[in-house]
Amino acid sequence: MQSFLLILPLFLYLAGAISSLWFSARPSKSVRWAFGCALGASFLSFLTSLSLLISGTSLRVSFPGFLPYTRFEILADGLSNYFIGIISLLACATTLFSFAYVREYFGRKSVGFLGFSYNIFLLSMILVTLANNALMFIIFWELMTVISYFLVIFEDTQEEARRAGFIYLVMTHVGSALILVTFFIFFQFTNSFDFDDFRQTGPTLSVILRSLLFLLTFIGFGTKAGIIPLHVWLPHAHPSAPSNISALMSGVMIKTAIYAFIRVVYSFLGADQLWWGLVVLMIGALSALLGVMYALMEHDLKRLLAYHSIENIGIISMGIGMALIFLSLKHYPLAALATIAGLYHVMNHAMFKGLLFLCSGSILQATHTRNIEDLGGLIKKMPWTAFYFLIGSVSISALPPFNGFVSEWLTYQSLLSGGMLSSVPIKVIAPLVGAILALTGALAATCFVKAFGITFLALPRSEHARKAQEAPPAMKMGMGLLALMCGVSGVLPTFFISLLDHVTVSLLNTSVSEKMIYPAGLALIPVESRFSSLSTTTLALLLLAFLPVPWILIRLFRPFRQRIHETWNCGIKLNPRMEYTATAFSNPIQMVFKKLYQPREEVRISYLKKPYFLKSLVYQSHITSIFEERLYRPIQQAILRLSHRVRTMQTGSIHTYLAYIFMTLILLLIFAR
Amino acid sequence: MIAETAEQILNLLTTPLLILSLMIVGQSRIGASIRLYTFQSANLALLCFAVGYFEQEFSLYWVGLLTLVIKVVLIPTVLLYIVNKIKVAREVEQLIGAPSSLIISAALIGLSYYTTRPILEDLYVVTKDCLPVSIALVLIGLFIMIGRKKAVMQIVGLLIMENGIFLAALATTLGMPLAVELGIFFDLLVGALIMGILVYHINQTFETIDVDKLTRLKG
């Protein structure tokens, strides 16, 4: 019965995909079918995975005769169920959102194809987490990539989208190649592609080989996850896709890489090397910090969000890295704590990043621009979207009592637990990474003050923004669901931690829920009791409880009265051009971190009468993307230069060609005889 | 005794093959090259008869006859007809000068002896010394194709290669089975014809048969 419930959604997705294509001539019908099926499927698979997770069972279904040397086998264990749960939950929300959102494309683009890809995309993500052999995994992994590539270039008439898609596809394909190598090396020792065999044989391999495999896996999946410096595709690709897809890509697709990384490193490689954890930790810290730094300089709303995905992947990697460190030192409860920190952030990031992307979709639909410099004042036109965006911003900035805070708190705890270990390097590094996390969090808050403030507050800066309208109900529902989740997973973390405990049981054979949750079920403690505790539930109650205080204070002496008047602006009537812009807002940071950004500033001044009367002043500032320009461009150019050189061998002259044959023969006769 | 004489006679008949191909290498006129090829083919036919005689292999007479008909008569006629028809400059333009060509050809002959040495020890036919010669012919044929600009000369080079292969078959295995030999001759004839037609078309379109001009397809 359960396996039926596990399989059924897969077929529903398939049905949604096919019917969507079938009805593609009639967009609204196609939309109904595609997203109806997707909604049903994701809801169903959410329930199934939740029930599996709660009961802590793992499920194995196999079909024979899929391919000559493998079988089609899916295994839903704790980790898979957890990820499926997240994917499905986010999918529910984005699907609701999509019902209304895709209307934007009616008559302009093939909605049938969009529905098709949407369903297949979800299907492939779920199958990636379910696959129990390498061939299946790689097939669905690549399917996921390719389908999302098509979604990235959905607006294919835009040069930018095409470029983004290409970079995306190629980079992730390179990553896949490395993953393939990993699997092949496993295959060499197991003579099988079954993950079960990998699990058995993997940990027995030599340390050098396993370290090599670890690096391959880390780079391979890291490309997809978007860790720095392999992230360059991400800020291009995520913004180009339709917003509901961006939500899925940022929210869950890049997490499948985390899933796979955990699966391979924990189960197949038997994480027992300290430096693995250190590498993941450091790269995580780097990604988190640089991700948010670049986000700060970004004025394209969706790209800004994309950079934040890099940041959050970094934070997740911090947790995973600490877990690997603890594992190598055989501190299993702490490893479980760190794993939970990472995994919980996976879910939270899915929720708030999904929410933020959906909101950006709503904004995009209302204003047709992603440039926040052209927005402003939307809070009055789109109060709901603004509210949801605020929830998302607060969550992503890790402000209590929302969910981002809880998982970052857990990450801090695992980092500090690292500080309590006996190993000196870890003792120094872990708290320092904690400091980086602090900086990251603060900068994220800065970035979202900018994003929310410039987008929603003050006066509209363009005609588009002035004419914006609130999103239709379906979209609001989608956003609302996620906003609700941000709150719930923030305020009631103990429930989710007890779910995650099943994951660590299946992954590490360690249960920590009793050590992590106060008897009352209210507060979390980081395994080592008395070190610290957190009860967001109580915090939320406290915050609410104090609400009457200011309310009463305001009315203490006299009834509340206020006058509406224009903003004081040195006596001049306020107009949008006087407002602080996003560029200006982030400029201090840019000045402080000049070395990193290497800004190119350009000021153009024209005078009515020199030097006193300005006619106009144009200030432009671009930052240099170090990785793109210093790392990837040289590689690309080198390859192209080499190609051009090799191409000269095809001279067009038949004499040369004959000479090639001649020389080949002669060389063969001399050397190979 | 008979074997020794046979070997001498055969050697006597083989050497001109090499000399003729070297002459073609040094030759600067198309017509003359084709005629030299004719001589070489005739020489080959002769060799064929001789081997057939010494080895009592009757089918070789047929092969020799076919060689005469196709390589001595038909193919040179076709080639000469085309050369006359398209009225190209008779001069063979060379990419590599005659002296260096000859030196390279000599090196190629050396290479063929070097390559075949281990095999020759295991060969027990009278004609075994022809094997290096045949490889040399093949290589020289290819070398001519590389070194000459005119399309017709490439055909000649190809034909010399084919003569080399024919010699190899004759020398080592007393010819292929007759049926296969027939097929090869047929292919050769058709091939020469098709190439001839192509040369004609090329001359019509490009107004030259200088293959150096056929270099538009690159990259």
Next chain:
Amino acid sequence: MLLTFLLFTPLITGILCGLLSQKKALDGLNIMGAGVVLSLGLGVFQKVLVQGVITESETSRVSFLALRADALSAILILIISILGFLTAVYSVGYMGREIEENLMDLGKLRRYYLLFHLFIFTMLLVCMTDNLGILWIAIEATTLASAFLVAFYGHEHALEAAWKYIILCTVGIAFALFGTIFVYLASINLSDTAEPMKYALNWSYLTRVASQLDPKFMKLAFLFILVGYGTKAGLAPMHTWLPDAHSQAPTPISALLSGVLLNCALYGLIRFHILISQSVGPDFSGRLLLLFGIFSLAIATPFILVQNNYKRLLAYSSIEHMGIITTGLGFTGALGIYGAILHLFNHAMTKALMFLTLGNVRLKYKTTKIDKLRGGLLHVMPVTGSLLLIGALGLAGVPPFSIFLSEFTILSAGFSYIEGPGRISLIFSLLLLSFITCIFAGLIYHVAKMAFGTPLEKVVRGEGSLWTLVPLGVLVLFIGFMGFHIPEDLHTMILKTVEILGGHDTMVLFQRK
């Protein structure tokens, strides 16, 4: 008699086509002939599946005419008959369109069909003859039959391509003859009499005695064979004719050249590889194949990365895939051979799809330059555009399309033999993987450039006739379906081929779980 019928049907069809003079009749005859070939081909496939090997007219006096089909031939026959039929159908649409636009006349059409079927005849002969001498003749005949097809349009480029094609291939093939002679020599040296034996070049005889053949001769033979048939199969650095010929031929012919003819040449190479492996041991020929395979990939890569002609792009991709197949064979284990043979089939289907799809593009745009299309194919021709994308992804080795499976198999073979070829095979596998990845980037870059974007205003939107679409649909079904499942029959047949090629190790893997 099945083989004989199969062999002579295209010959007769071709000759009849040469006699007819009405377009409708020509088209009908063409499709009918190809259809008969298809059904007979499937029949042969089934029969081989049941009987293992079928031979015909072996007892007759003319032993060189003996026809024989084992599993390897059956796979080739399958490819030839399927693609032959599909391209024949496609030709009706393609050539019909060219006639409508006065790009050619009825006489030329007649000649086209005549040569088309002759071409198929020669290819069928290649994989059905029992005699290695005849094999050589047949392969040379394929060159001769297709030379005029390459030169079909008669303009400068076509003539240049045809000239290079015929000269380079004939030179190459000449070496193959030389090699064949050495094998013959080794074969007759076994019997004490110096008298040329009737069966000495017959495959059925040679396989029996292969292990006794003198390694010295066989080694030398293989060098010549490798250069010879390697030229025809498009292995670098003897591949130089290939991009010219494949890009200048009429599109259906390009599809056949790339999809089938290369395989036929490779077939010749494989046959000798089998003999030499048994005589010398698999390492000698295996390593040479590995070397040439990887080198072909290495050479093809830059040409694919920087390319402005889509037909040449596909031609270089053919070189790449021939390289992959050769590398797979070079890995010598059962897995490698399985992958290589599977790849033979998959590449043929996918490459044909790509050529035919781009044929539609060419019909619409009258250019083969990627730059001049200015993108937007998806908007101009939705069906063709989508097929193009699918084909390109398939060709680049993306799952869930069939080529992925075979590449995966080949790679897993390369990575799995730590013994035997050992480290070399590991390094070669890494190289293979990196080249495939680079080529993926190149291919996707160019195809995306064509498929996406805003189309030019002046281009009329709309698809071609159904004749030019249905064969593509069939091919897409093939590559899509085979990305998930290898049909039982084909699987069995490939396993039989693997046995013929002497891969017995790691056979366990193929037990269906």
Next chain:
Amino acid sequence: MILTKILLGLLQIVFLMALAPLVQGIIKKIKALFQSRRGPSIFQSYFDLIKFLKKDQVVSEQASWIFHITPYICMISVLTVGALVPVIGVSVPLGFAGDALVVVYLFAVMRFFMALAGLDTGSAFGGMASSREMMVASLAEPALLLSLFTLALTAGSLNLSGMVQKLADLKIAVISPSYLLVFVAFVMVVLAETGRIPVDNPTTHLELTMIHEGMILEYSGRYLALMEWSAWIKQLILFTLLANLFAPWEIHLLWYPPKILVLAILVACIESSVAKLRLFRIPDLLAVSTALSILALITLVLKGL
């Protein structure tokens, strides 16, 4: 039992609320003395608050609901923090609800909304101040948390009461190089967080230099009262932390006022004796603070206590 605990907690909050304006008044007074002025009464802040609370307020026509909720949010966050920090006793009844991190992040909540409110009215001053505030706060954050971490690792607890208790238990042994380094770093951060010279000038209303004042420029009347009060409570809480973490002895009602007084004098001294830094010199200051805390951490790890 639980009820008394909660009551005690509430009492502590009331205590903080009541004391906060006084501390502000004292600092102002001391500063005035330094400047040889008589200065306002130390209770002036109470009078200001009452005045503000009585006044009607003017709200910008551009202001959205963000502008309106911000005072509430500031107040409730800071009050919540008040419930978590040990003030006049080591144990805090609601301390289980959050540790030092929560304190820091609840301050971040305040800051977040204040910055938004600064942007809300569309005035350039608000935007400028928000931008600068966020920049300063971002850079102060690692220093702040790192010093807290160092303390936590010293004490083996991140819960504030646990931390204070442990530090107190260490008695005199607590004074180690690392501890002193942390102290200096922490003071610097507190200056930044409370908007004091050399980072910000709480008395200025000169457009180009104000940070905190700029953000609340549009507030008037009762909202202003709430905002100012929250800021003062925050200041007092930070002082309390400073006092209890770096003088973890004798934590009870009797010793609390002197400790705070000393800190107030210290802050006033610093404010009067150094000049305000240029905006882009502030990061240097915070970098020094961060460096000190890193140093403290390393000293701690290498030397132990």
